[in-house]
Amino acid sequence: MQALGELEILALWERGLERHPIDRALLLCAWARPELPPSRLPDLPLGAINRALLRLREACFGSRINAYVDCEHCGERMEICLDTGELLDGINENDIPAEFDLSNLRFRVPCSRDLATITSERDSKEAAVKLLEQCCLSPSDKINLKFSSLLDETETIMANLDPEADINLALTCEDCGETWRVDFNIGALLWDEVDVRARTLLAEVHSLACAYGWTEPEILALSPQRRSTYLDMVGI
Numbered sequence: 055m056q057a058l059g060e061l062e063i064l065a066l067w068e069r070g071l072e073r074h075p076i077d078r079a080l081l082l083c084a085w086a087r088p089e090l091p092p093s094r095l096p097d098l099p100l101g102a103i104n105r106a107l108l109r110l111r112e113a114c115f116g117s118r119i120n121a122y123v124d125c126e127h128c129g130e131r132m133e134i135c136l137d138t139g140e141l142l143d144g145i146n147e148n149d150i151p152a153e154f155d156l157s158n159l160r161f162r163v164p165c166s167r168d169l170a171t172i173t174s175e176r177d178s179k180e181a182a183v184k185l186l187e188q189c190c191l192s193p194s195d196k197i198n199l200k201f202s203s204l205l206d207e208t209e210t211i212m213a214n215l216d217p218e219a220d221i222n223l224a225l226t227c228e229d230c231g232e233t234w235r236v237d238f239n240i241g242a243l244l245w246d247e248v249d250v251r252a253r254t255l256l257a258e259v260h261s262l263a264c265a266y267g268w269t270e271p272e273i274l275a276l277s278p279q280r281r282s283t284y285l286d287m288v289g290i
């Protein structure tokens with residue numbers, strides 16, 4: 055896995071800034087999986103996207119992830135420490151959406167293209183039913199209105215077939231003992247880190263351009279050590 059360089063971070067950030075989080079994850083995935091045509095990425099199982107993003111995160115920012123979560127019961131802020139190596143341990147590498155049968159219907163696990171069709175749906179159950187419709191491979195005349203009764207069963211089967219699609223963590227509050235599960239969204243986390251890095255780089259360019267009159271390409275061509283030394287000299 056090749057890490058993102060400074061120029062690549064700025065280019066990706068610029069392209070993703072106005073995009074939906076699903077598209078941002080696909081943009082990052084395109085860098086992480088250059089052997090795949092970008093047009094294929096929206097059809098990959100969600101777990102394949104998450105695995106690529108975990109590896110990209112490891113290459114760019116290291117394997118250790120520190121995050122903060124507020125307890126659902128007492129509000130106490132907890133620090134959680136994750137390791138991409140542990141999250142990637144023992145995973146499957148399937149790029150083909152797994153299929154399964156239930157109640158005489160055939161389904162496949164969801165992909166990013168399916169998620170994009172339900173982004174405007176505000177009701178979570180309606181969204182889940184629509185997602186199931188997207189993932190149903192049986193002929194339309196076989197589809198009936200029983201999807202809502204199948205939601206729990208299909209959710210369990212999909213989670214087993216594509217476990218990295220939805221990474222969630224079991225947490226226990228050290229203060230009040232509350233236990234709950236929280237979703238871990240590697241796409242959102244990695245985008246936030248790219249966003250912080252890009253804005254830091256632009257702030258450095260701004261400071262040195264103001265102080266010395268250099269252009270952006272000239273400043274970005276400096277080694278990190280030289281740039282940091284000049285920033286010290288101008289008091290940043």
Ligand SMILES: [Zn+2]
Pocket residue numbers: 125126127128129130227228229230231232
């Ligand atoms: Zn608590």
